[in-house]
Amino acid sequence: MTATVNQYLTLSWRGVVKIRRNPLVLADVVLGPAVFLVLFVYVFGGAIDGSTRDYLQYVLPGMIGLMTLLATMGVGVALNQDLRQGVFDRFRSLPMARSAPLVGAIGGDLVRQVVAIAALIGFGALLGFRFETNAWSVLAACGLAVAFAMAMSWVWVLLGLLLKDPQGVQGLGALVAFPLAFASNIFVQPETMPGWLRAFVQVNPVGHLMDAMRGLMLGGPVARPVLWTVLWMAGFVAIFAPLALTVYRRR
Template sequence: MTLPAPPRRVSAGATVSQTLTLAWRSLVQIKHNPWELLDLSIQPIMFLLLFTYVFGGAISGSTGDYLQFALPGLLVQNALFYTLSTAIGLNTDISKGVFDRLRSLPIARSAPLTGRIIADTFKQVWAFALLVGFGMVLGFRVTTGVAGLLGALALLVVVALAMSWMSVLIGLKASNPEKVQMFSFSVMMPLTFTSSALVDPATFPGWLSAWAEVNPVTHLSDAIRGLLIGGAVAGPTLISLLWAAGFMVVFAPLAIRVFRRHV
């Protein structure tokens, strides 16, 4: 008996179902990979404690004042650094032949990539909630209410998703996960530490302060800070969204083109 050939095109409903299945696969991997849980939960808390209680007194004169200033910046730093997990996860799947197995199945070509991005979005939400919750235990206070908190989460997720396309491109092009991590950190570290995420750029040398003024992480940090504790919101948010659109326009087509070669 000859089996019928699988359909060449996958329906929209099947695409959604397959995407969600692969997103769930990425989430349940945490159970089998405790190190990912460490990166997702423990590492942000360690950064918060270290920056607040080691550097806070020297920078702001008070650990409480520094916590109120720095936690929004740490939320931004953590979200952008966690976009690296998308790159590392994709690269690992390619290296281990997972994409070769998926290619042989009658599933939507976009499902592996979209599923990974959806799963990482849920992880971003969890990391945001964990860091804000732990910060409130230490004394951080959201002064703008629930609307400001949800607005900060929404903006952070949108910008992180846009910037994740750069990480996707790196993950697809790199030869192994170690090179993904090395290259990505060399990009993310200068962006986050030469911004207003953790310190006031007015304390930088003139040339570095000028760079901080155009650094996308500065605008995102200022927007998140304004949404959580008050201050300018409209300007930094608009600039952050423009940067997000720029990252999408530049890196999404390149990443999708490379991705199609693998599936």
């Protein structure tokens, strides 16, 4: 058991080393959400909420959720590239747990998630965003976002194993991620949507994550949305992790 954990940590550190050698890989998860935040707040904020400042308070937790959702696609893309380059063939020849390369790929993405969240919160604070709860609640919200990203990463890991090239992973991943992101309460209140779409938002895992994060950052009920978010995370891991491991063993 200890040896397996060490293998997980070693291969996770491999992802950190790749970032240290090429810090530009952080550009998409640092600059991209900042650009989205500025565009939505100052282009659409007045029309949606009537006040850009009020909309900033509403949308920044949503941008953190959007960033964690989109950034996890990088796990599947990087995994697919490693498979095409023969890196995993070398892993197979080593005395390690079969799950170690997959868990290591997800663990290595943890640094990207933390850096991206910190950068987005810092940028939002410069624009005028203010937390309305305490530091522990804010940290809990960030931790929940990172945990959700790690659980969701198993979906992209499975796609990375099934598809032939990174472009396919990005394309199909976008077809999965964008409906989850935009058919949610990330950008607008669900009450403004038609009934059929509102029904989907109410069962959308991203919607539960947003309710939990806004409650932890801005105040409001948190127990129920946090519970639903944790259940969704457990479901992602329980379903997609075994599928990914099965596909990996059969390749």
